[in-house]
Amino acid sequence: MRPLIPLYQPDLSGKERQYVLECIDTAWISSRGDFKARFENAFADYVGVPYAVSVNNGTTALHLALHCLGIGPGDEVIVPTLTYIASVNTIKQTGAIPVFAEVNHGDWELDPADIRRRVTSKTKAVMAVHLYGAVCDMHTIGEIARQHNLMVIEDCAEALGSTFAGQHVGNFGDVACFSFYGNKTLTTGEGGMVVTRKASLAERLRLVCNHGQSPTRRYWHIELGFNYRMTNICAALGLAQIERLPATVTRKRAVAQRYRQALADSRVTMQQLHSEACSGEWLMSVLLPADVDRDCTMEALAGAGIETRPVFACAHEMPMYYREQHFPIAEEISRRGISLPSFPALTNDEITYIARRLTQLLLRNRAVEVIAEG
Structure with a gap:
């Protein structure tokens, strides 16, 4: 592995x-x-x-x-x-x-x-x-x-x-x-x-x-x-x-831009910044397609040597804060979101590898869905 x-x-x-x-x-x-x-x-x-x-x-x-x-x-x-x-x-x-x-x-x-x-x-x-x-x-x-x-x-x-x-x-x-x-x-x-x-x-x-x-x-x-x-x-x-912070932020923005290019033809959705915002690009976080099992995808990425983590769970769903409320946008992002490796020393080859493996998994999932529907 x-x-x-x-x-x-x-x-x-x-x-x-x-x-x-x-x-x-x-x-x-x-x-x-x-x-x-x-x-x-x-x-x-x-x-x-x-x-x-x-x-x-x-x-x-x-x-x-x-x-x-x-x-x-x-x-x-x-x-x-x-x-x-x-x-x-x-x-x-x-x-x-x-x-x-x-x-x-x-x-x-x-x-x-x-x-x-x-x-x-x-x-x-x-x-x-x-x-x-x-x-x-x-x-x-x-x-x-x-x-x-x-x-x-x-x-x-x-x-x-x-x-x-x-x-x-x-x-x-x-x-x-x-x-x-x-x-x-x-x-x-x-x-x-x-x-x-x-x-x-x-x-x-x-x-x-x-x-x-x-x-x-x-x-x-x-x-x-x-x-x-x-x-x-x-x-x-x-x-x-x-x-070294200015150089670190510059590199993190370059990492994020590389991800956007590498994932441009994949099925993921990325954060769309406000027109007046410029991100420091802490973690490259994306939404998987709604028909994809996030946990299985993360497990498959781990098997390929790629650590990921889920987007935060919604606070209103936590046991100590649970109440009968519904926030459909937040809940959807929480259910579908994952964060990808984003550290400054991440190489362009590693980003390409991560993007390729994720894209392959999503295409494979789509193929399974098409076969099931057909």
């Missing part, structure tokens, strides 16, 4: 080892050290925001942002049902109510028309999740938020390198959150970042993620806080990664 082509693997070919060894040599390995500020400043510069606060993962980034915005019991937060579960869980963890919304057929992103239908007197915020590197219609979502006096949280966990109307994601809401898990475009192993344009919010984010400890008096805690701090070692990895 052909050696496995993984779904993702991080590129650690820059100064990651050098910077981590500096942490070890200086003994600054915990949540204090120079690399944290250097990484935060470099990240803020890249995104184009004045303030960036590092945290220990993308999920705590979301929870910290919601908490510091004052989201709490009785509040409603509109969130797409087609998202990774952290988007929803963190709303629930504040005591607020996640209100699920439909996604668009073309780009799989939060549908602004459904946001309008779901706003009530209890709605406090909208969480715009930029799924798989595509970008929500932030102009329309911003307009809805202004009309109803809502806050906007951008979940940018999968969208580093993505832009809308020429601006990097993270510039359109009250606050935005990024993830640096091992399969993300920039990785610190585990880690995350919260960014904002508001000085007062940034100050509170820093306070709360450090146990609510006063910045001027040690061990004096002035409000409820959490231990969400990033370590200096993780920040060292992040700084090394961000030094």
Whole structure:
């Protein structure tokens, strides 16, 4: 069997080892050290925001942002049902109510028309999740938020390198959150970042993620806080990664373009970006034809040495959130979607091989269907 082509693997070919060894040599390995500020400043510069606060993962980034915005019991937060579960869980963890919304057929992103239908007197915020590197219609979502006096949280966990109307994601809401898990475009192993344009919010984010400890008096805690701090070692990895981030994003876009060319004559459907969006191309994700068994297809690809994964299950179908609701577009995408290997070091020959094997499987399935019908 052909050696496995993984779904993702991080590129650690820059100064990651050098910077981590500096942490070890200086003994600054915990949540204090120079690399944290250097990484935060470099990240803020890249995104184009004045303030960036590092945290220990993308999920705590979301929870910290919601908490510091004052989201709490009785509040409603509109969130797409087609998202990774952290988007929803963190709303629930504040005591607020996640209100699920439909996604668009073309780009799989939060549908602004459904946001309008779901706003009530209890709605406090909208969480715009930029799924798989595509970008929500932030102009329309911003307009809805202004009309109803809502806050906007951008979940940018999968969208580093993505832009809308020429601006990097993270510039359109009250606050935005990024993830640096091992399969993300920039990785610190585990880690995350919260960014904002508001000085007062940034100050509170820093306070709360450090146990609510006063910045001027040690061990004096002035409000409820959490231990969400990033370590200096993780920040060292992040700084090394961000030094090469433009080149990484360029390569990931080239990988995605190669896939589009190689799969142009296949039976898959791809995300169609909003006219003002430019994707950072986190994961090449496609919809299989409706008549294809996704699990069997993924199993066959695995047998050919190709790792894939299914698109996220809808949150409203999870046992703890189940309710009698129906989101036909999100459910269809969730049922038919798969993600293909998308890491920067993926070669053009490997992309060609993956596309050929997938196309062959889909053609074989079509042939079986035709024989059955005939």
